[in-house]
Amino acid sequence: MYNIAVAGTGYVGLVAGVCFAEVGHQVTCVDIDESKVKLMKQGISPIYESGLEELMRKNYEAGRLNYTTDYKKAYKNADAIFIGVGTPEKSDGSADLTYIATVARQIAETIEKDCLVVVKSTVPVGTNDKVEQFIYDFLPHEEELITGNDFGVGKKIRVEVASNPEFLAQGTAVRDTLNAARIIIGTESKWAEEMLMKIYEPFNIPIVSVNRRSAEMIKYASNDFLALKISYMNDIANLCELVGANIQDVAIGMSFDDRIGSKFLNAGIGYGGSCFPKDTKALKYLAEQYGYDLKTIKAAIDVNTEQKTKLYQKASKRLITFNGLKVAVLGLTFKPGTDDLRESPSLDNIPLLLDQGASIFAYDPVGSDNFRKKYSEGKHKKGNITYVKDIKDALNGANVCFIFTEWDQIKAVKPEDYKKYMKTPLVYDGRNIYGVDYMRECGVEYYSVGRPISKGNLSIIPKKETDFSGTR
Ligand code: NAD
Numbered sequence: 001m002y003n004i005a006v007a008g009t010g011y012v013g014l015v016a017g018v019c020f021a022e023v024g025h026q027v028t029c030v031d032i033d034e035s036k037v038k039l040m041k042q043g044i045s046p047i048y049e050s051g052l053e054e055l056m057r058k059n060y061e062a063g064r065l066n067y068t069t070d071y072k073k074a075y076k077n078a079d080a081i082f083i084g085v086g087t088p089e090k091s092d093g094s095a096d097l098t099y100i101a102t103v104a105r106q107i108a109e110t111i112e113k114d115c116l117v118v119v120k121s122t123v124p125v126g127t128n129d130k131v132e133q134f135i136y137d138f139l140p141h142e143e144e145l146i147t148g149n150d151f152g153v154g155k156k157i158r159v160e161v162a163s164n165p166e167f168l169a170q171g172t173a174v175r176d177t178l179n180a181a182r183i184i185i186g187t188e189s190k191w192a193e194e195m196l197m198k199i200y201e202p203f204n205i206p207i208v209s210v211n212r213r214s215a216e217m218i219k220y221a222s223n224d225f226l227a228l229k230i231s232y233m234n235d236i237a238n239l240c241e242l243v244g245a246n247i248q249d250v251a252i253g254m255s256f257d258d259r260i261g262s263k264f265l266n267a268g269i270g271y272g273g274s275c276f277p278k279d280t281k282a283l284k285y286l287a288e289q290y291g292y293d294l295k296t297i298k299a300a301i302d303v304n305t306e307q308k309t310k311l312y313q314k315a316s317k318r319l320i321t322f323n324g325l326k327v328a329v330l331g332l333t334f335k336p337g338t339d340d341l342r343e344s345p346s347l348d349n350i351p352l353l354l355d356q357g358a359s360i361f362a363y364d365p366v367g368s369d370n371f372r373k374k375y376s377e378g379k380h381k382k383g384n385i386t387y388v389k390d391i392k393d394a395l396n397g398a399n400v401c402f403i404f405t406e407w408d409q410i411k412a413v414k415p416e417d418y419k420k421y422m423k424t425p426l427v428y429d430g431r432n433i434y435g436v437d438y439m440r441e442c443g444v445e446y447y448s449v450g451r452p453i454s455k456g457n458l459s460i461i462p463k464k465e466t467d468f469s470g471t472r
Contacts, residue, residue, distance in 0.1 A: 186215020
């Protein structure tokens with residue numbers, strides 16, 4: 001078992017650290033945010049992630065997991081340091097590597113023994129090479145770096161950088177980490193490859209071992225492919241509205257083809273979150289740096305940008321103005337199961353509604369506190385926002401309702417309830433939760449994505465099981 005340090009305790013770092021401890025490694029999670037460290041020491045997770053707190057408490061009590069802001073103590077004797085700090089988007093679309101550089105420098109100035117530095121954060125192709133060079137540049141003078149297969153005599157410590165991109169999805173992060181479809185490792189030496197293989201051995205998950213640049217590219221290629229799939233379905237959904245087809249029926253029909261698969265075929269209000277938006281832009285930027293026009297990903301970005309406010313545009317035409325209207329907003333996070341608001345469609349639509357003078361009553365089971373930090377309760381521009389704990393309080397007397405996130409609590413609202421509680425039962429559903437016909441039968445004026453007609457025509461006749469008994 002290894003002595004592991006993890007830099008950054010966000011969705012990636014904390015979950016990775018906890019899962020490493022769960023399989024028996026000795027783990028120290030490092031964060032610069034003292035308030036987070038204080039919470040974690042009390043067994044409280046700073047992020048909302050199902051099953052995480054139980055494992056945090058279990059492994060902390062077992063003495064396998066610790067939290068600190070003191071990076072020197074954590075890095076000094078670590079066998080491996082995993083970096084899971086943020087790589088947010090810069091204004092030009094490129095990835096901001098400031099946090100990575102800070103950690104690299106802290107590592108260089110601290111380590112006292114051979115150490116594998118593993119970059120889990122999503123970074124542009126070639127970054128791991130630079131991180132290794134950066135650490136080399138900042139290593140104290142008397143200590144020398146040995147890279148790749150160059151392990152030579154007379155060198156004091158060996159530091160190498162490996163790529164190990166993360167594929168967890170927020171909302172199912174712990175499950176995804178312990179039962180990942182694959183682990184990607186990108187290394188430049190046997191030493192690094194073998195150590196990473198040993199660290200991951202207890203997980204019993206297929207490991208794909210490639211070079212560092214391929215590993216970095218696998219991450220972007222995977223995320224951007226999924227973003228492209230979503231944008232493709234949204235594009236087709238928009239066409240369905242024009243030609244009178246139903247996107248959900250179309251998706252079901254497509255899903256029977258193994259080459260297409262059944263996942264990521266849901267049309268809706270566009271992708272959000274901390275990954276797809278920034279990773280599509282970062283790959284486009286990277287391609288531009290090499291003089292290459294990445295047309296498919298550009299299209300995915302464009303479709304998504306328009307998709308996020310499509311329902312708002314539709315509602316604007318129907319209502320002329322939102323001024324003085326009570327607007328119920330159901331769902332603020334970018335998807336269910338997380339309190340993360342990054343790039344959430346709510347952040348595109350709510351400012352538009354406030355600019356128009358809407359009086360918003362917003363409901364989200366876990367995201368309201370984070371949203372309140374951006375938009376405090378009260379007046380903003382011409383409008384104002386109130387956060388409610390009960391969906392009925394959002395719907396009560398509302399003139400229009402927008403659904404931005406498909407939380408179970410929101411899916412549980414019955415079509416009849418919109419009619420019962422709203423002043424005018426007018427619903428714009430960005431997640432295609434309800435049957436078009438049923439909403440209309442319940443007296444709700446209902447608009448969703450790519451479904452100008454009901455799903456009523458769909459029927460699937462299963463394959464008949466052949467019965468060979470009695471044929472002799
Ligand atoms: P996050 O913003 O939730 O967390 C980053 C953490 O790093 C913060 O707690 C911050 O305080 C801490 N930090 C910053 N500087 C530090 C330093 N010098 N030392 C120690 N801690 C420091 O980030 P995240 O969502 O976990 O994403 C991290 C990386 O993983 C990104 O590159 C992201 O693209 C990638 N990724 C994220 C997901 C996801 O679902 N969130 C999935 C796969 C990959």
